[in-house]
Amino acid sequence: MRIWIEFALRESLRFLSHLDLMRTWQRALRRASLPLVYSQGFNPHPRMAFASALPVGATSLGEYVDIQFAINITDKEMAALQAELPAGLEILQWRVVPKKAPALMSIVKAAEWSVKVPDDQELPERVQKLLQSASLPIVRRTKRKVSTIDIKPYLYRLELKPSGRLEMLLAMGGTGGTKPREVLELLQIPAAGSDLVRQKLLLAAGPYLQSPMAVLLKEKEVFFNAKADYYQL
Amino acid sequence: MKNYKEIFWQEILPRLEKPTRYLGNEVNAQIKNHEQCTMRIALVFPDLYEIGMSHLGLKILYHLLNERPQWVAERVFMPGADLEKIMREENFPLCSLETVTPLAAFDLVGVTLQYELSYTTVLQMLDLAGIPLLAADRSESDPLVVGGGPGAFNPEPIAGFFDFFVIGDAEEVLPEIVQVLEEHKNLSRQERLLRLVALPGVYVPSLYEAQQTAAGTFLKLAPAHPSAPARVRRAVVADLDEAYYPTDFVVPYGSIVHDRLVLEIFRGCSRGCRFCQAGMIYRPVRERKKETLRQMAQKMVRSTGYEEVALSSLSSGDYSAIGELIQDLSADLAGEGVFLSLPSLRLDSFSQDLARQSQQVRKSGLTFAPEAGTQRLRDVINKNITEAELISAVRDAFAAGWTNIKLYFMLGLPAETDDDLLGIVHLVQQVLNTYKQAGGKGRPQITVSASVFVPKAHTPFQWFGQIPEAEIRRRQDLLRRHLRLPGVHFQWHGAEMSLLEAAIARGGRELVPVILRAAKLGCKLDSWDEHFRFDLWQQAFTENGLDLAACAQRQYALTDPLPWDHIDAGVSKRFLQREYERALKGETTKDCREGCLGCGIALLLDKENRGVCINENLD
């Protein structure tokens, strides 16, 4: 049985790398005695995949993992799994997905982020300027090359809340995207950016961005219309 | 007390390169409220988390002590360079992982002494903790510092840094030690130590003084207090099957060096390789029953969720029912999607049968340790395997699907000649040919590793010196030139590290100021290439009027008093002397499971627990 699990990742677990998180889940699944489907071959590994790697140091209120179980899963098994997850990992909801469903990784399109920013009188102005610029070129370095990319098309929404938190809706995934770190850099906010939270992951469903669970429910529960609501900002 | 935990978590942790090694809240970590505990014990492993967490002894003691609800044992490792820098610059003391409690606030600090090259790290850790490095300088409010592990079998080079040592199987006596300390909490350090000396395996170095001969040379370390025994007897777990073994191992978040469950199937080794300290100081062989092991494996997997279980011992193939054990265990574990691996399976005991059994076992690479390249030299070191046995075992392994084989050799063994080194080359060529004959496709991966012989205390080779550095290099070079073969990867160890290891391993108390000086000069993590500073070590020796190379090469006469004579490891000096003499004559000694040789261990065991150890003394 293949299921998607939405989970929160909090507290000290934000220091886990993607690989650490993968191992942590696998070991919790084995402690809960929940048999998984394994890949064939010399070094079989469980069929299990995350929607997206979370940057080390960030917490999340809406991560997703796709797991294929060798058994039927009910709330009882999920409770057993929750009991074995270390403090800081919390299952929020789960749903059965069709066997043929695409990999989450290939369909995530955007993520909503929230980060605490330091008090700075000039910040609102910088945010405003950013939103008004026609293009936002940034420099990306990989081991092999240095390239300049315009991230403006990936910045769906940016808002400084009175609470002192900056909220962002940023594109991600195969067709291009940007990371909170890059936006924070443009705003001249120190990279350490404490208390970075990924609020939710979103899929593209036609012209809309929806939560993965909503897509599954096929209820067309529209979270928001990307174009109408966010590009205008 | 400052809220160290809050400062560490809020202000320090986010700045570290590998924060997960400092979280201390891994699955199965034991987190207790100190205020409800009567004894607080810090278990120190003088290396990084990834190394220390791979060490079995530490895991056993950690869980054993925490079994008592009123005691708390917490782990302390050497911090990485980034954290060490922050600690020194911002005056943040070395703390335990679980509750971020300063090391100095514990009642007892237990240090694992796994290798000589970790000694300066011990001192750096004490320094980071603000605990005086010399036991004599510690005040009543400082914790007692105890050392244990193989290093404690020659405690003299570090005697000054420890309030006491535990010689032998610590799990046998540590609970008793902690209990005595708990009962006498209000007594002075000295008084508490005096209560401990009566326990087996406890050595309090401050109660001993070096005596000299009329000529001014070292005679012996003799008790300077009436309660101190003339010789300290090693503590022994007599019945391993009944002994405590944890099944709820801590599960690290990040990957560590040996990232798997460890199932200790037996302790000790009866083969009697003459260079091998483990083979002498862990005698006799004590096995766990197969059914016990199967239950343990099940429980371990259930409580940790690990994907791999490794059999562990000095030579797993020697387990009396190894074939059945592998068969049953792999059947048990297959249902859980768990691998079985045999990292310590040695060529000596690898058979076709075993190869077949191991079909279900992860083929992660087999380790074979012929140790020497010719039969003559293998006879000298009492490594009782022939070339034919070796080749047949390799053939079986290839036939069973292995392509990845590690061959371990030692260089600089007593009586070694260039012919013996060329014998290594010859053996490797034979292995390559065997691969072709066995119909292996492409190239096998043969790793040939040659470590440098380091004479160790309590072995038949304890009287030999190490060969000079230039000679080590020449021999390494000779091997390197001849082992440029397709499919062969040659690994060798830094000559300087082996030299230092040898200089410390058989030293006496004269080394205390040397090691102290080396630490003050900044030496730490000496087994790590990037930290090892041979120049500083040489300086530390010279400043104390000693020559590092001379210490390493020091040859003892059979009649010489040795700095570790007052430590009774169980194996008698007479037995070691006889083995030394037989080595010189190239005579082998049989595996003592075929017939007891009277090595002396029997005297350490109760009559009903002697098992195969029937002779009290050499016949």
Ligand code: SF4
């Ligand atoms: S007493 Fe005998 S059987 Fe036991 S370890 Fe010594 S030689 Fe081997």
